[in-house]
Amino acid sequence: MNLKKPVISLLLSTFLLSLAFGFVAKAETQLVWSSPDEWEGIDVEIYAPFQAYPGDNITMRVKVGVTTNLNDTYVTVRIHGSKSEGNNSWTTYVYVLSGEDLPLGAVLDQNFTLNIPSDVSPGSLYGHIYCLWNIVSPVPKGHSEEDSFDVTYLKNREFEQLQAAYDELNATYNSLLANYTKLKNYKNELGSTRNLMYIFVATTVVSAATAFILLMRRPKRLWA
Numbered sequence: 001m002n003l004k005k006p007v008i009s010l011l012l013s014t015f016l017l018s019l020a021f022g023f024v025a026k027a028e029t030q031l032v033w034s035s036p037d038e039w040e041g042i043d044v045e046i047y048a049p050f051q052a053y054p055g056d057n058i059t060m061r062v063k064v065g066v067t068t069n070l071n072d073t074y075v076t077v078r079i080h081g082s083k084s085e086g087n088n089s090w091t092t093y094v095y096v097l098s099g100e101d102l103p104l105g106a107v108l109d110q111n112f113t114l115n116i117p118s119d120v121s122p123g124s125l126y127g128h129i130y131c132l133w134n135i136v137s138p139v140p141k142g143h144s145e146e147d148s149f150d151v152t153y154l155k156n157r158e159f160e161q162l163q164a165a166y167d168e169l170n171a172t173y174n175s176l177l178a179n180y181t182k183l184k185n186y187k188n189e190l191g192s193t194r195n196l197m198y199i200f201v202a203t204t205v206v207s208a209a210t211a212f213i214l215l216m217r218r219p220k221r222l223w224a
Helices: 004-028 155-216
Strands: 029-032 044-046 057-066 070-083 088-102 109-116 123-135 141-154
Touching: 004 044, 029 123, 029 141, 044 070, 044 123, 057 070, 057 088, 088 109
Parallel strands: none
Antiparallel strands: 029 044, 044 057, 057 109, 070 088, 070 123, 123 141
16 A cells, blocks of 8 residues: 555645644734833834743744934843742743944844743733833933833643533534434334324224124125
C-alpha cells in the first residue's frame, strides 16, 4: 500500500492549519495601552495578543514616537500575573529604552517575546509602564510618568478541554435519546399495527363462522 500520498496530504493540511492559526493570532493582537495627551514630548503605544494560554510565548510590541528632542529616555514595562489562585505572583520586565537620547521625529518600533510560565493562573495579565525623559528645548524640563493597564487574558485550557468533553458527551446523550424516542415511537406504531391485525383476524373468523352457520341453517329445497 502506498502511504506517501496520505502522509503528504496530512503534512500539507497541518501546515495550512498552522498558517491559519497564525493569521488568527495576528488578527487578535490589539492596542492595549497608549500614552495620554498630557505626556509632553513622547508618544508610546503597546500592542499585545488579545488572548493566550499559560505556557505560551507571546509577542508584545512597543512603539515610541518622539515629538521633540529628548535626553536620558527610559521606558520600562512590568508584566505580572498571579499563581496558585492569587497566593503568589509572576513578574517580568521589558526594558524598551535605557537612557537613550532621541532626536525630534524618531520612532522606535520593537517586538519583545514574553514566555508565560505554565503555572500562571488563568485570568488577566496586567502591565505597568514607567517612563522618564528630559526635554532638551526650548526649555530643559524633566518628566516622569507611570500608568497601569490590562495586557492579555489567559484562557483556562483544562476548563476548555472539560467543556469540550462535556459537549461531546451531551451530544452523544442527545443522539441516543433521539434514537430511543424513534425506537419507542416505532414500537408504539408496531403495537398499533399488531392490534389492528388481531382485530382484522378476529373479525374475519367471526364473519366466516357466521356465514358457515347461516349456510348450515339454510332450509332444504322442497321438490315438487
